[in-house]
Amino acid sequence: MKIKLNGIEFDVAAVDARTREAILGDPVIARAVWRDVYVWDATAQEGKHTGPVTQTGAIPLANGISFYVPKGDGPAKNESASKTSGERFLKALGVSSTLDVLKAMARLLGMPQKTLPKEFDALKPVASFKLKMHVEHSVLRLRNxxxxxxxxxxxxGQIGFHHEIAAITDQPGYDALIEDKPELKTLTPLFLVPARSKANREMRATALMAQTRDLAAAAQGKTSEELPEALRMRVGRNQAELRMLAQAGQQTGQQTGQTRPAATTV
Structure with missing residues (x-):
């Protein structure tokens, strides 16, 4: 697959598992993977978002970019070489910041949004809490x-929400709620991010198929009982996302060629 940014053509390819983990482990990137998005004050009975939201209160799910260069043969980041790589990339594209690149990518891939899930609303009368959002990304290499x-x-590609109780303001009410809905203690609503452009679908599918091959290799020779639960769940989520991407491609027909997809809410 190839894309053009400011007239420069780039080959798009999936990355290996070690590179993916190294990039996602970068402290700057990690802030976009796990982030606080909402706090609820049960005493005041009011809540507020703790990050950017749209006019409709949805959380934008921005794309990200990294200029990661490894240090030697290991996964550690070479800070100096990464900085130089980024500067060269921006200069070649004729832009002043990574934000300019991300704006171009948003025009190509879209900017989906996510409203807060309703599953935690039952806690509002009895407890103060905060919501954290986890974003699972497809990672791809752009190379010229x-x-x-x-x-x-x-x-x-995939997002999940996790809650942390800050204070229980009505202990009897909270205990009764948990007895009635014990799943609230460990509830983690998961959502797939829709793909509204051909480029978005193809990039994510490329990355997911490579990840799935890596996961299959890790599972080779093991029975389903021997596989770690996290690995089984990861395979299942990837397969679900791949099915969704395939279905989206079939349903959109002529719209798959659009280069300026509208904002969509998950």
Missing amino acids: ASRNLQAYLLVP
């Missing part, structure tokens, strides 16, 4: 070999 340009693109 002739210009020696390289970057890594992160595309949101």
Whole structure:
């Protein structure tokens, strides 16, 4: 697959598991993977978002970019080389910041949004809490070999929400609620991010198929009982996302060629 940014053509490819984990483990990137998004004050009976939201109160799910360069043969990041790689990339595209690149990627891939899930509303009368959002990204390498340009693109694909109780303001009410709905203690609503452009679908599918092959290799020779639960769940989520992407491609027909997809809410 190839894409063009400011007239420069880039080959798009999936990354290996070690590179993906190294990029997602970068402290800057990690802030976009796990983030606080909402706090609820049961005493005041009011809540507020703790990050950017749209006019309709939805959380934008932005793409990400990394100029990661490894240090030697290990996964550690070479800070100096990564900085130089980023500067060269921006200069070649004729832009002043990574934000300009992300704006271009948003025009190509879209900017989905997510409203807060309703599953935690039952806690509001009895407890103060905060919501954290986890975003699972597809990671792809953008490379132009002739210009020696390289970057890594992160595309949101799956999101989940986790709550943390800050204070229980009505203990009897909370106990009764948990007795009636014990799943609230460990509830983690999961959602797939819709793909509204051909480029978005193809990039995510490319990354997911590579991840699935890596996971299959890790599971080889093991029975289903021997596989770690986290691995089984990861395979299941990836397969669900791949099915969704395939169905989206079939349903959109002529719209798959659009390059400026509208904002969509998950």
